[in-house]
Amino acid sequence: MNPDTDLKIERTLDAPRDLVWKAWTDAEHIKRWWAPRPYETPEVEIDLKPGGIFYTRMTGPDGFDFKGNACVLEVVPGERIVWTSALGQGYRPNEFQPDGCGGFPFTAIHTFEDAGGGKTRYTATVLHRNAADRDAHAAMGFQDGWGTCADQLGEVARELATADA
Numbered sequence: 001m002n003p004d005t006d007l008k009i010e011r012t013l014d015a016p017r018d019l020v021w022k023a024w025t026d027a028e029h030i031k032r033w034w035a036p037r038p039y040e041t042p043e044v045e046i047d048l049k050p051g052g053i054f055y056t057r058m059t060g061p062d063g064f065d066f067k068g069n070a071c072v073l074e075v076v077p078g079e080r081i082v083w084t085s086a087l088g089q090g091y092r093p094n095e096f097q098p099d100g101c102g103g104f105p106f107t108a109i110h111t112f113e114d115a116g117g118g119k120t121r122y123t124a125t126v127l128h129r130n131a132a133d134r135d136a137h138a139a140m141g142f143q144d145g146w147g148t149c150a151d152q153l154g155e156v157a158r159e160l161a162t163a164d165a
Contacts (some may be wrong), residue, residue: 001162002127005128007126010055013115013121013157018113020041020120021112022157022160028044033060034056036148039059039060041058042057043056043057047072048075049072053071053089054068054071069085070083071084071087072093079113086105093116105133106127109123120157126142
């Protein structure tokens with residue numbers, strides 16, 4: 001991680017790694033945690049292979065409606081997912097709007113590690129091309145937004161554990 005250009009959140013989630021992975025990789029589960037409540041994610045498409053799509057649509061009570069289109073770059077089952085907003089499915093370059101959520105490209109690296117006691121260490125590191133993009137992402141509420149979503153990911157994984165019990 002380069003502190004001049006990157007942002008990171010880390011959480012220890014109270015669920016085993018296989019269930020956190022399941023919550024992160026199944027479109028129906030992603031819909032439940034991807035956007036900080038009361039925002040919602042009514043649409044998700046994910047194809048976990050290099051060149052595959054990672055598409056989400058987030059909506060909010062304030063009229064917010066954002067479609068995020070990304071390309072999966074790397075998948076190590078149970079351990080790591082890397083995707084970038086710079087590219088769309090099949091490595092096609094994405095269009096960017098000058099302002100708002102889609103105003104800058106970034107690459108997200110998500111890692112999943114056993115934390116002992118049936119817990120998972122989840123880390124999301126977001127790489128930006130420069131400090132200005134990092135600062136814009138931080139000003140949009142990266143720590144609170146992505147942190148809230150990570151906590152919600154843990155909730156969904158715990159619910160999966162309860163359902164399996």
